Amino acid sequence: MNRYEEFQAFRTRLNRRILGGDREGDTPSSPSAAAKHDHAATAGSLPNAPGPQPTGATLTTKRFFNLDAAAYKPGALDVKTKELLGLVASMVLRCDDCIAYHIDQCISVGVSDEELWECFDIALIVGGSIVIPHMRRGVDFLDQARAARANAKT
Amino acid sequence: MNRYEEFQAFRTRLNRRILGGDREGDTPSSPSAAAKHDHAATAGSLPNAPGPQPTGATLTTKRFFNLDAAAYKPGALDVKTKELLGLVASMVLRCDDCIAYHIDQCISVGVSDEELWECFDIALIVGGSIVIPHMRRGVDFLDQARAARANAKT
Amino acid sequence: MNRYEEFQAFRTRLNRRILGGDREGDTPSSPSAAAKHDHAATAGSLPNAPGPQPTGATLTTKRFFNLDAAAYKPGALDVKTKELLGLVASMVLRCDDCIAYHIDQCISVGVSDEELWECFDIALIVGGSIVIPHMRRGVDFLDQARAARANAKT
């Protein structure tokens, strides 16, 4: 597995571990319920494990994940702009997995390489040379993500 | 106004500006609604202003504020521990207003000065000398917050 | 002076101090010259001071300022998008003056309040509640910057 594949596999596995496999059951009901911090056993997350399920995330964490997804939906700003905002924020905060995620999303919504490189410019100027190693890994991930899509078509 | 009073006044004024004065109208209805990013005019936030209301926060931001409040409600951990967690996180991230807020909350829920100083220890050791100027401002705020409460009683 | 005016005055004064008053004299000539680190006296920066001029920035710093300006010029991404990228990066890195600068630039290039609030959403979700005090000051600055422009027209 190259890094593109490892990233996707680890993210999928741990999101199931954190959120539980059955996302229908995660629907937040009311704000007041958040205070209860129910630690629902993450049913379905480990389908083949015979014993009791491990403790999963609280409602607060699950709601944060929902809110995180909602923030990138189109509104006054389109999805391409929002994903670029997520990418540049991830780059200046220097989180490799967040950079990888938003590069993948940018490709999915049609951001061009020219646009990505100009986004990298802003990250580099704002964040400084400390961003460079993360840019290197981001560019390598970008090439793998483009290649994975090219392979999927053929 | 000393910093304690300025902090409270600015925070209250801007929270009204961001969230709108009528919190009842902020009730999130359903997760799917978040995607609409309704920019409700912040009715009531500027009660004496004759003209149109300025644009206020999106539902995403308003929900984040609700989630932020929910995270500190008692659960497996009690409120004292949760406020100390919020304080140490604010100290190592070096946000003076966040430190002030959590010190004020800690006092409100009965955290002693001895407990606060040991929380400062952890922040200092984890975050290093760069935390010291924030500790100084935090200690000064602590003294003002204790004094404000003593004055309110007499 | 409110914060909008203080911000502009301090920024202008210190940029003159750092870069020197005569920007024509700052033209970088060749890359190899950068190594010399000439510390040009910042001629013109303190026009009324009778004595010798204080030491100003090196060529490296002056070139960085030029590069910083160049990064926000339109290219594959338009200026509105680039300023929003600068704004969200400044918010998650929690630099009040950088936030103020990019909000001012966003207004100048026609970014709407609705677009700004969705940019704030991304900053808040990516950066967490630690961003909130900076969002408060940013919103306050936004209102002052809009008011300054409205006053200038009348």
Added chain:
Amino acid sequence: MNRYEEFQAFRTRLNRRILGGDREGDTPSSPSAAAKHDHAATAGSLPNAPGPQPTGATLTTKRFFNLDAAAYKPGALDVKTKELLGLVASMVLRCDDCIAYHIDQCISVGVSDEELWECFDIALIVGGSIVIPHMRRGVDFLDQARAARANAKT
């Protein structure tokens, strides 16, 4: 070796390299001695190496390590609370190895999974979505650390 084992092995090996193998010899004597910055050869750190020992840490670094250990001793706050403070600070500063270390310590002093997940909540809300990849690795480490203890009993 899984990550739990790699983490323990690397940490042990490098602490010996940094502090030297013979901790009795590290006893700080007096504050003024710190100024001498004696670079004691790390005697015993590489017991089988025939040649000269590599230069090890200064007294300043060794004392910092001692102070780091002292900060988590019980006082006005108990060890569970202190380890949770160390964990949330590590999460918002996004240091995977620090997160791993404090999760391991939390387990050792009896922190429950429910308490850990509420600590994760605070880290996520304060630090934002940028914390999520570190939470994923922390949860994976938590499962390995629990499993290692279960295996050790049987």
Added chain:
Amino acid sequence: MNRYEEFQAFRTRLNRRILGGDREGDTPSSPSAAAKHDHAATAGSLPNAPGPQPTGATLTTKRFFNLDAAAYKPGALDVKTKELLGLVASMVLRCDDCIAYHIDQCISVGVSDEELWECFDIALIVGGSIVIPHMRRGVDFLDQARAARANAKT
């Protein structure tokens, strides 16, 4: 009071509040004593206050302050280099008071303006444009610190 004077006054007042006025009484005795976290009343810190003294820092915090001072003593590296290291670290971490402190120390140990500007270069390149507002305040502080010394001589 300009910022140079405010900085010195606040730092002195709060260090007394945190460490207590009688530094002789702070002498750490032995490493094991650190675990006791004695919260010594900061005798002498508020000399005119009639009532009980407020709780001051723990031994851990006091020892950290001692260690912080020890780290800048001359060793294999001279004090000028060490202060420049402290300055560049403060700049990339963007702590205005730490920058002010190390600029003041640099001046005291004879660092020239040309050397300071090259240190600013490294901070700017490593840390990016987010450092610029802190550089502006640092340069303004530098001018005030040089002026204060010039005034003191005449």
Added chain:
Amino acid sequence: MNRYEEFQAFRTRLNRRILGGDREGDTPSSPSAAAKHDHAATAGSLPNAPGPQPTGATLTTKRFFNLDAAAYKPGALDVKTKELLGLVASMVLRCDDCIAYHIDQCISVGVSDEELWECFDIALIVGGSIVIPHMRRGVDFLDQARAARANAKT
């Protein structure tokens, strides 16, 4: 490959990918040209690839790389001091690859182990215990870098 070799190989490969293989063609001509953001195909970067070359960095990014190199040239401060400044900045910002790069540079310009350990002291005191895992990896890299040079001589 150990980490020293992996670091060098990855850095070299990605720098070619980002900057293109033919550095002569990267010469920045004039400041105004930067605004064009020409995305030159990185000719020569993938010599054996038959198809079209991938999009490489903009002129802004390429100029930043040049400026980054220029900042470490000798001036009022010598190269040893500048590399130590780069190292301490990288440590407090906790970038493993930047730490590795500057340790390697420090060795190349003759910085001794005693000097490096005192630089580590400053990083540890300023940045706190969160720096420790990065110090461990830095020390391990230092040993590998010294060993690689010793092997190259024999």
